[in-house]
Amino acid sequence: MSFSNPSFDSSASRARCRWRPRHVASVLACALAVGLIGGCREDEPIRNYQVSKPLALVNARTLAVMAPRNDRTWFFKMSGAPAEIEKHRAEFMQFVESIHWTGEGAKPLTWKAPEAWQEQPAPGNEMRFAAFRVGPSDADLEATIVYLGPEASRLDNVNRWRGQIGLRPVLEEDLSSIIKEIRVDGAPAILVDLSGPKRAKKGPMGMPPDHPTAAPPAAPSRPVTYDIPAGWNEQPDSKGIALTTFQITDGRRTAEARVTRAGGSFRANVDRWRGQIGLDPATPEQLARDTKTVTVAGATAQYVDMTGSDKAGGQRILAVVLPRGEQSWFFTLKGPADLVAKQKETFEKFLRSVRFDEGAGGKP
């Protein structure tokens, strides 16, 4: 029994030596044949051709007016299906013409809304000044008045609106071809009329959707500090949303306090909490009744107190919403009504201990 190595034995290698020239020549010949097939691909040339322009799809249209006035920049905007916008275009322009700035105070400007327009309840978001339902309620068309600081950039806002309806942004030098200089209440303003392929997403109250590029700010390790009240047990975070969760146990019942940071309007969040304890979305009166303004970490915050029906387990939620940058901070206490009542004072004391680490707020 022998084990031969899988290599050429001596006779084979002699044969190989003898045959090498022919051997190699044959192989090369065959290789060349394959190479010819493989090698005959030429470099592609520079080409010139004419082609039909791609058909532009129009599924959405935005009409917007941007007017800087009294240390603020005001935006009047209507966005929706192209046909609907066309129908209400004249009304919108009339509305813009009716704008009159009165100065400082609770209502720094007046307007005369077309008859068919329905003014919507005061939105929780302070920058959203007013909103109107345009036309029949099923058309879902809305006009808004929003204001920002005095430094708002024309280009950035136009590009943001373009993005919302699926249009590529433009460069500074192209801006002039898109905007139209107009005057609102005697002051210079710009009018933009855009049509794009993307249907606008419907956020709460037809708010412009959060732009996908607004990446969540990098979470600093300790943006907020507070004193943990006695009897509150810190729990691991459940969904990666809450920064911190505390469990408060009293006998057999437990309540939960949470510190969270998220987006969304004040109204939408209140309605979400109300849903959790079996309440219908808030009417303006309810919202006004349940909400008060408090100071947390030196800033103004909204404080809501909601109690659910007994049928739904008699749950109560205390929530504080503190807008900060793009997002808001939420401090909530949720649990059986009597336990929450007992803990209300502790919760408010906890709120007073909240401090923010300045400079750890993430991107502006």
Place this chain on the structure above:
Amino acid sequence: MTLLSRLVPWGVVLVGALVLFVKMSPPDDDPNRMNLYEFSKIPVMDQGRVKPIDTMARTTMLTISNRQTFKDGEQSGQPAVKWLLDVMSSRLSEKSVALKHEVFRIDNDQLVHALGLKDKPEFWRYSINELSGKFETIQDLARQADKIPEKQRDAFNGKAMKLYHDLVTYVQLSTLEDATVIPPAEAGKPWQDFRDAAGAMQHGGAESATPEKFFAMLVAYAKNSPTDFNKAVASYRQYANEVLPEQSQKAGFEVFFNHFEPFYDATLLYIFAALLAAASWVAYTDPLRRSAFWLMVLALAVHTWALFGRMYLLNRYGVFVTNLYSSAVFIGWGCVIIGILLEVVFRIGVGAMVGSVLGALTVFVAHSLLDTGDTLANLEAVLDTNFWLATHVTVVNLGYVATFVAGFLGIAYVVLGVATPLLNRKTGEIFGDGSNVNAGLMPRAFQNMELGRVLTAMIYGILCFATLFSFTGTVLGGIWADQSWGRFWGWDPKENGALIIVLWNALILHARWGGLVKQRGVAVLAIVGNIVTAWSYFGTNQLGVGLHAYGFDDRLAVALDCFWGAQLLLIAVGSLPTRFWWSMRAPAPVRPAARARAQPA
């Protein structure tokens, strides 16, 4: 043959069957104790699949703890479903034991120290109580790790992220958030989150009282009232049977399957069969060999039942392999079948030995793959085709099967050749007087052949099958890819691995036909086939690139190193000059090989 030797195999099989029977019977249902077994059968929706709550508990616990049981106080080996119940009801009682269960596995000393935990070598498992106060640190560590690109993360980063996710899972279970346990009131509607369903019910808009029924079980459990618990479970089960008859039945079967642990049982039987087969070469040859054979047949029956049970649960008949776990199980099954066939034909114990060793080994490998999650999980859209799963995947795995069997036959050749004098002796002499060997399919001629020649014939035959299956399976995979996205061959690591197996098998056959290698050469090259197949099967996944990179696991790398090391050692031994081979030194009574060379054919 004496009566005793005839009875031994029957006795062995009977003992095996008894063990199986005991494992099969459900735990007794003492009305004074909580009937966890019944509770286990409750169907829930988890990871996109309706499954018994038992499977959800087991897979969750496997992920968190790398085990399916836990230690409850002093009682070890408690079922996962008990842990799940403890966790789900933890917020219903003042003093929940869930916080004390040591289940969170942190097997990284760096992380253990960073968290200031006490060392628990060999155990590595911690309770919520032990971790309390460290959640923020864990979250910070996990967030830092999350910012590091995946390829640059080290073990510490990975474990921190895993621990964080495990804690999130725990809290979700304890708060019943994201627990889609409430079945739809009518078929076709989505399952509901417990909290949503409960909210809807309290709100008055509920479709059914299911959340209440579910909650009743948890409350009874929290109250530690077996009577109430058993009643609530029975009522819930009855309700589930009405709403989801088919899924409830399947859930019941799956719980039985989980409880019976057929693959584990089969492994035990294979190990015993292998021991018997090994012993048969030492003494008491034929009765032991037949015992090993029939024990293997029994184990194969269990193994087969389990494979078809999986098909029933998945509702994919003819599909043996849907993930790495099931492929390991299937490969074991194939190896055992080939082993049995070899044994039927050759009756020299080698088939039984190789088949049972491979059966045990592969199922063991499958078991260590378990913590990747639910082994019956749904398939990605691109894989969701029974035709290709049943053809390409099955055939390519049969290719692995045949290559491994050939490789292990090669190992048998080397071991028997170096460590025993048997290789150069005639099979008829080794295995009794010939009357047993002669019975059945064993060709008479083999009695007059040396064991080495018989082994080589076996290896050669199996290699032919290996070439056929690995080639056909690989090309079928290419055709599937061509059908799916128009690329027959993508040079993806897994595809390349399969190609290497085909080339290697073809190389051995051509080397043999070309006379470059003879008996010993074929055996050694077949062992190299083990390395090649392990590379294709596991190694390519480790690279973490390509379309088939579905099974990355750093523990596998270590296991692979060990396997490759062992094969290299065997190859080295197999390549030792013949003077070190016991079989070659021993003066053989007859030297037929030499004679054959003397007389030209």
Place this chain on the structure above:
Amino acid sequence: MSKTVDRPPRSHPELPEVLPVAAAEPSGAWETVKWVLTPIASLRLTVVLMALSILIVFFGTLAQVDHGIFTVLQNYFRTWLAWIPFQVFVQFGQVFLSVPKETHVSGSFPFPGGWLLGGLLLVNLLAAHLVRFKLTWKRSGILLIHSGLVVMMLSELITGLFAVEARMPIGIGETTNYVDVANTCELAFVRSVNEQTDDVTVIPGSLLAKGGRISDASLPVDVEVAAYLKNSDLLEHSRGEAPADAVPRNDGWFFTVAPAGEGNGFSDKDDSPAVRVRLLKKDTSDVVGYFGLSTLFEPNAFGRHYLFAEQHFTVDGKTYTIALRPQREYKPYAVTLKEFTHEVYPGTTKPKNYESTVRLVDASRGEDRDAVKIYMNNPMRYAGETFYQAGFFPDDSGTILQVVRNPGNFAPSAAPQWLAGYMTMPVLSCLMVSLGMVVHFGLHLLGFLRRRYA
């Protein structure tokens, strides 16, 4: 003891392993050919070539840890000579033997490439059959196996040389009449001629990759390539810090191109080439503009999710848009996406099904197919091209179809859809080889049984 029992199953029963012809002097033309071919037909050569093939495949697999599949294809498989870096062994060690991650070994060694080994194996195979050709039942299996392998090799050759993979991203409601050829790019200059028509001039990526100054009569300017990146990434800048060539996105951030590692070539990880160019007035050194362009700036790069501003310049009073985009191939047909659905398993993000409902209109052939459904494992075939469901836009607002043209698929247009997918060279080859093996090994087994039980 009979002779048959003792005959070792050593030699290939049909192919003589030694080379008896070698010694004889050639007489006649055919004999000469045989005389030349015999050493090439050696089984030993086969074994050596197979061993080398295994190694090149292995190296080509390891190389994918660091390199994209297209680079690996070019450097290992579709080449005559491959230079294997020693680093591949380090990589193996890093994955399996805990070699430190930062270990790097420079240098490389030459190794026969895929074309060479494939070609030699083919030659070896053909020579073996020429030298030892015999048409007998016993050899029919071998003949079938080997012809099947020849078909397979030819198929890979045809695919390697002529197959084109491209992508067609379509938004819901959109109609598209061109495809983006995979892993290519071109620098396009587009000028609006009138309301309906654009005038387009494109420089192919292969020319850009060479670098240097590119001049052509059809180009409005001379193009000086400062850098060509095989794959690129985008760097984010705020308005204040953005360099002059930064490109704005809708959200007010600005981006410039940066080099990136290569991807592995599957649909979600295509390479995104980039180029930095200086545009000069023809035959002068007057700079018209400087642009850093990446295919990532194209709307389809992120499935319309991120949009970047178009870049343009004006020369001789004409305004041109300049863009680096995947090579665009216009088709005689147009495809409209009517509907797109994307299902996931409940409670997970695991995809269950994607499905595009499209309409294909080809005025040149008078074809109009409506409501064709394309989903996983169910492509649409039309005019030698196959359309596969390959991806979708992040917000499910559109689909990405993979469009493949492979001349190796010989299905006539009249063939029914279900059959057409199987009328390909690989399927033919698979059938031939598998059948051949069944016949060959079956004959062996029969012979074995007949001999043993006789």
